[in-house]
Structures are given as C-alpha cells and as structure tokens.
Amino acid sequence: MAVFLKANWEHIIMANYEIDKSILLPFLPKGVELDLHEGKAFISLVGFMFKKTRLFNVPIPFFGTFEEINLRFYVLRKDGNQMKRGVVFINETIPYKMVAWMANKLYKEHYTVVPTKHKIRTTATNQKIKFQWLVNKKWNSIYVESDTQSEAMKKNSLEKFIYEHYYGYTKIDEHKTEEYQLQHPSWNVHKINDYRIHCDFEAMYGESFSILNQTKPTAVFIAEGSSVKVNWKRTKLNFNSERS
Incomplete structure (x- = not known):
C-alpha cells in the first residue's frame, strides 16, 4: 500500500x-460513533513537532519541519467483525500555506495557517x-514539564485510549465520509x-x-513519538439518504 x-x-x-x-455530534462523520472511555467523551488539544516530512517518500525542502496544533475527538467504526478506532479533527494548524493547501486539496482536511513557534529544553x-x-x-x-525518562503506557489507561487510535475520519458532507489509516508503534510516555x-x-x-475556556483538563500527557506513516489509500464511505 502506497504511503x-x-x-x-x-x-x-x-x-x-x-x-x-x-x-461533538454535529461534527461526527456519517458511519462512525463516539468512542468513549468509561462512558465519557473526550476532546484533546494537541501540540507536537512535525519533522523530516516526506510526501511519497520525497522530502519537502524548506517545509519539512514545523509545529502542528490540533483539536481532535475520538470515534469508532464497526466494519464487519473489526472495530476501527479513530479520530476526527476539528482543525489542524500549521505555519506553512503550501503544506496546508496540499493537505486540504488532496485529502479535504481542515488545515489552517497561523504563525507558530516552539521551545524545547532537555536535560x-x-x-x-x-x-x-x-x-x-x-x-x-501549551506547555509541559516532564521527566526525561519514559515508560510504556499502562493497559486500559486513559493515556492508552487517547494515543492509540489508528484511523482518521473526515466528514465530506452529511452523507459521505473518508477513512484513512495511520501507522506507528505504541508510544512511550513521560x-x-x-x-x-x-x-x-472560541477564537480558535x-x-x-467556548466552554473549554472555562474547563480544566482531565489529564495532560506527553509521548515521545516516532516515525508515522499515513497511507495514500482512503476508503470512501457513502451513506445516501435512502440507506441512512
């Protein structure tokens, strides 16, 4: 399968x-349902570094390293006997117009462009x-201080629930959804x-x-990360009004 x-x-x-x-329901793509942890729905504000970016294994000169900020929530889709656990992005923010345009054009994603920066200090x-x-x-x-040493996520933990969703779902319209798959190992956390x-x-x-402006996070995590692959193939799910 092409990457x-x-x-x-x-x-x-x-x-x-x-x-x-x-x-979350108005943002839910057709054909998926909310994935809950202990009966509760979660949404995550995410910040991370994108590095060594390659498209179809070709490096992106000058634009291969950047910060991404996104807001995402968690869903699942029953596909025969398989349960596919995935994420839906409300918005993904990066600093480069070219990269955002490409993602939006090719994959109908929700990338926006604003200035970003980061500081990382490690001892x-x-x-x-x-x-x-x-x-x-x-x-x-978004800022964290953490131990440098990391460890594997605990089974059935909120950490594992948050990090281990390996599909993405994009709402095309009220009846169409696109599904794609991510590949990466289970990450260690600090x-x-x-x-x-x-x-x-609210502004973002x-x-x-807007309610999140007055809400304290249930938990904040940080993972080491790894190399990640996103497959080119997307499954187009069409639920027309007669079948929905």
Whole structure:
C-alpha cells in the first residue's frame, strides 16, 4: 500500500478534556460513533513537532519541519467483525500555506495557517516543551514539564485510549465520509510534573468549543513519538439518504 506521508512526530502533548457528547455530534462523520472511555467523551488539544516530512517518500525542502496544533475527538467504526478506532479533527494548524493547501486539496482536511513557534529544553532528568500559535494577535500556548525518562503506557489507561487510535475520519458532507489509516508503534510516555495552557478555544475553534475556556483538563500527557506513516489509500464511505 502506497504511503502518502511519512514524518517524525515528536514531543506529542495531549491536553484532554471531558466534553458533553452533544457538542461533538454535529461534527461526527456519517458511519462512525463516539468512542468513549468509561462512558465519557473526550476532546484533546494537541501540540507536537512535525519533522523530516516526506510526501511519497520525497522530502519537502524548506517545509519539512514545523509545529502542528490540533483539536481532535475520538470515534469508532464497526466494519464487519473489526472495530476501527479513530479520530476526527476539528482543525489542524500549521505555519506553512503550501503544506496546508496540499493537505486540504488532496485529502479535504481542515488545515489552517497561523504563525507558530516552539521551545524545547532537555536535560538528563527533565524536559520543558512549549508550543505557541498566534490567533487574533495573541499568542496561545501549551506547555509541559516532564521527566526525561519514559515508560510504556499502562493497559486500559486513559493515556492508552487517547494515543492509540489508528484511523482518521473526515466528514465530506452529511452523507459521505473518508477513512484513512495511520501507522506507528505504541508510544512511550513521560511523567508530567507541571503544565500550563493558554488557549482561546472560541477564537480558535468556534463558539461550539467556548466552554473549554472555562474547563480544566482531565489529564495532560506527553509521548515521545516516532516515525508515522499515513497511507495514500482512503476508503470512501457513502451513506445516501435512502440507506441512512
């Protein structure tokens, strides 16, 4: 199967918020349902480094390394006897117009472009990581301090639920959905010692998510990351009105 995109995803911060299921339903692609952890729906503010980006195994000169900020929630699709656990992106933000245009054009994604920057400081025992993005002339940020040493995620933990969704689903319209697959190993995570989040969710993601401005994260995680592959093939799911 052809690989469309290959890159290293590093320092993957996830700030995870419990959210009312009704807020997510208008954004739910046809053919999937909300994936819940212990009966609760979650949405995650994500910051990470995109590095060594290659399209169809060709490096992208000058644009191969950048920060990405996204907001995503969790879904599943029953495909015969297989249960496919995936994510839906409300928005993905990067600093380069060319990369965003390509993702939106080829894959009908929801990339937007704003200025971004990062700071990463690592010692033998501690790491401090901060991602920032500019919205309405104000810098938003997500910051964590964590142990440098990492460990495997615990079985049935919220960490494992958040990180281990290996499909993506894009809402094309009310009856059409596209499904794609991601490939990466199970990631190690670091113990979080401190975090700070400054995000205007309403300005960034719309009025539907304004409640997150007054919501404290249930948990904040950071994973080491790894090389990630996104397959070129997308499964087009068509649920016309007569069959839905």
